[in-house]
Amino acid sequence: MIELQALTKHFGDKVAVDHLTFTVRPGIVTGFLGPNGAGKSTTMRMMLGLDLPTAGDVRINGKHYADLREPLTYIGALLEAKAWHPGRSAYHHLLCLAQSNRIPAPRVREVLDTVGLTSVAKKRTKGFSLGMGQRLGIAAALLGDPRVLLFDEPVNGLDPEGIHWIRNMMKGLAAQGRTVFVSSHLMSEMALTAEHLVVIGQGRLLADTSMAEFIAQNARSFVRIRTPQPEALRDALHSTGITAMASSDGAFEVSDARAAQLGELAAEHRIVLHELSPQQASLEEAFMRLTAETVEYHAHDGEEPPAEGRPAWGEGWKQSEGA
Amino acid sequence: MAATAAVLKSEWTKIRSVRSTVWTLSLAAVITIGLGLLISLLANNEFRKMPLQERLTFDPTYISFAGMGIGQLLMIVFGVLVVSNEYSTGMIRSSLAAVPQRGQFLFGKITIATLLALVVGEITSFIAFFVGQAMLGSHRTQISNPGVLRAVVGGGLYMALIAMFAMGCAAMLRSPLLSLSILMPFFFLISNILGSVSATKKVARYLPDQAGQKIMMVVTRNDGRPYGPWVGLLIMAAWVAAALLGGYALLKKRDA
Numbered sequence: 001m002i003e004l005q006a007l008t009k010h011f012g013d014k015v016a017v018d019h020l021t022f023t024v025r026p027g028i029v030t031g032f033l034g035p036n037g038a039g040k041s042t043t044m045r046m047m048l049g050l051d052l053p054t055a056g057d058v059r060i061n062g063k064h065y066a067d068l069r070e071p072l073t074y075i076g077a078l079l080e081a082k083a084w085h086p087g088r089s090a091y092h093h094l095l096c097l098a099q100s101n102r103i104p105a106p107r108v109r110e111v112l113d114t115v116g117l118t119s120v121a122k123k124r125t126k127g128f129s130l131g132m133g134q135r136l137g138i139a140a141a142l143l144g145d146p147r148v149l150l151f152d153e154p155v156n157g158l159d160p161e162g163i164h165w166i167r168n169m170m171k172g173l174a175a176q177g178r179t180v181f182v183s184s185h186l187m188s189e190m191a192l193t194a195e196h197l198v199v200i201g202q203g204r205l206l207a208d209t210s211m212a213e214f215i216a217q218n219a220r221s222f223v224r225i226r227t228p229q230p231e232a233l234r235d236a237l238h239s240t241g242i243t244a245m246a247s248s249d250g251a252f253e254v255s256d257a258r259a260a261q262l263g264e265l266a267a268e269h270r271i272v273l274h275e276l277s278p279q280q281a282s283l284e285e286a287f288m289r290l291t292a293e294t295v296e297y298h299a300h301d302g303e304e305p306p307a308e309g310r311p312a313w314g315e316g317w318k319q320s321e322g323a
Numbered sequence: 324m325a326a327t328a329a330v331l332k333s334e335w336t337k338i339r340s341v342r343s344t345v346w347t348l349s350l351a352a353v354i355t356i357g358l359g360l361l362i363s364l365l366a367n368n369e370f371r372k373m374p375l376q377e378r379l380t381f382d383p384t385y386i387s388f389a390g391m392g393i394g395q396l397l398m399i400v401f402g403v404l405v406v407s408n409e410y411s412t413g414m415i416r417s418s419l420a421a422v423p424q425r426g427q428f429l430f431g432k433i434t435i436a437t438l439l440a441l442v443v444g445e446i447t448s449f450i451a452f453f454v455g456q457a458m459l460g461s462h463r464t465q466i467s468n469p470g471v472l473r474a475v476v477g478g479g480l481y482m483a484l485i486a487m488f489a490m491g492c493a494a495m496l497r498s499p500l501l502s503l504s505i506l507m508p509f510f511f512l513i514s515n516i517l518g519s520v521s522a523t524k525k526v527a528r529y530l531p532d533q534a535g536q537k538i539m540m541v542v543t544r545n546d547g548r549p550y551g552p553w554v555g556l557l558i559m560a561a562w563v564a565a566a567l568l569g570g571y572a573l574l575k576k577r578d579a
């Protein structure tokens with residue numbers, strides 16, 4: 001269990017992490033979500049005692065990281081930036097870490113095997129690809145067979161094969177009952193792996209909720225209808241009291257009726273349909289709404305402001321929070 | 324105790340598994356011995372042309388260590404790289420995540436690197452002495468003469484201490500480039516200049532290298548240093564201690 005208590009970090013005037021309080025619960029995958037610059041990496045470095053908090057506290061099983069003896073046997077971490085000497089072989093990198101925590105040397109071979117680096121174990125890591133680097137980082141995290149694992153943006157910059165591999169790895173670790181705390185700036189990534197979500201923006205806690213709850217509160221479902229007779233459809237819907245919103249590509253979006261009902265209605269009025277499809281607003285959108293107010297670097301590429309008729313940025317979250 | 328042993332073992336693995344250790348230490352040895360050989364040979368050939376004053380204070384032991392001035396620079400590179408590579412590569416984050424007791428990490432690393440520098444330094448010093456004496460012909464001295472063994476053992480101690488000083492500075496400065504660009508010119512030029520300019524001469528004698536080099540001298544008439552060989556080495560050790568404490572104090576409170 002990892003407990004954060006009003007954890008705060010300033011870099012000069014910049015407040016990177018702002019009174020974060022939450023608990024990483026044991027035995028599940030917790031997603032740590034936030035846009036770039038939200039303070040995820042800084043928080044994780046503080047968990048590991050690498051960055052010293054400006055204020056507040058973070059404890060691993062009730063202890064400060066610096067008070068852990070042989071910490072690699074409690075908690076393993078894959079950090080964002082690479083953390084090894086490129087002139088040292090993968091084997092020796094892992095061996096020196098193992099020795100410092102009195103982990104038996106044969107374990108090095110085991111983790112190299114687990115991550116599939118055995119054939120390049122004796123090569124200097126200088127020539128490693130991004131994917132091989134991530135594997136080495138994961139091997140280091142697994143070295144002490146820890147119950148708790150931290151992964152900071154583990155799939156960043158990886159090819160689809162690498163992403164797939166890491167996802168399966170995390171699922172496997174969780175299935176073994178380990179605590180996994182994984183950060184990402186992509187909701188889609190979390191949706192696939194996390195059971196619990198902690199969302200931050202500009203260093204502040206925005207949500208601490210189970211994935212199921214987050215989906216229930218944030219995933220808007222609707223039916224998309226496309227027809228060559230928009231006027232007729234609009235009238236038919238209107239007569240039954242169903243509201244339809246025109247979407248930008250000429251289709252209609254209906255949230256207060258189900259597809260079957262709408263199909264029958266169209267048949268009744270002899271309206272031709274080109275599309276009738278139930279839709280689920282993506283969690284990505286929900287996440288964007290939640291964090292939009294806190295996004296540090298807005299894209300200034302002429303992006304449109306939120307479309308009319310949609311809830312304003314951040315509104316959705318406030319509503320569900322009040323609910 | 325067990326934890327300390329584990330950290331030492333780990334640091335030994337680190338130091339032996341990168342190439343910079345091998346090339347800096349072997350270059351330090353080769354340069355110190357090689358230059359000592361050349362300069363001893365030259366001194367022997369030119370002895371009769373030397374001014375009387377120099378002939379009277381001729382120190383055959385110290386002349387065989389003439390390569391130390393350049394050789395120490397490689398020891399400095401060794402010391403700087405051992406520490407600052409942790410920062411320049413990002414390894415420091417793995418290291419401190421594995422050993423969060425920062426003092427134990429830093430002093431474990433420095434202990435291992437110093438022991439290695441000491442072994443290489445002593446071997447280098449003894450070889451430089453015997454090779455140098457072999458070149459000096461009739462002007463040579465014997466290891467059994469008063470003060471000579473102390474000077475030769477001291478040569479190895481000096482090399483280890485200068486490497487330690489570099490480690491302390493690198494722990495404070497973190498960047499290998501910054502550390503080297505301060506330490507190399509300082510020990511190659513600035514210290515020597517300060518030592519020969521009359522205005523700064525007296526103060527320069529207390530700089531780490533000038534104080535430490537006293538241990539390698541046997542004939543010390545007119546060397547202008549108002550302290551003996553061991554006190555000189557102690558002055559150098561005080562500098563080293565200050566650098567290490569500074570490095571530790573900064574490591575303790577800085578983000579990795």
Ligand SMILES: Nc1ncnc2c1ncn2[C@@H]1O[C@H](COP(=O)(O)OP(=O)(O)O)[C@@H](O)[C@H]1O
Nearest residue numbers: 011014016034035036037038039040041042043
């Ligand atoms: N060492 C540092 N010095 C100064 N500012 C930093 C440092 N590390 C992070 N920051 C700043 O703190 C904020 C949070 O950064 P980070 O934790 O890396 O965010 P994330 O991992 O969520 O993208 C950013 O604005 C970043 O620029």
Ligand SMILES: [Mg+2]
Nearest residue numbers: 040041080153
């Ligand atoms: Mg980050």
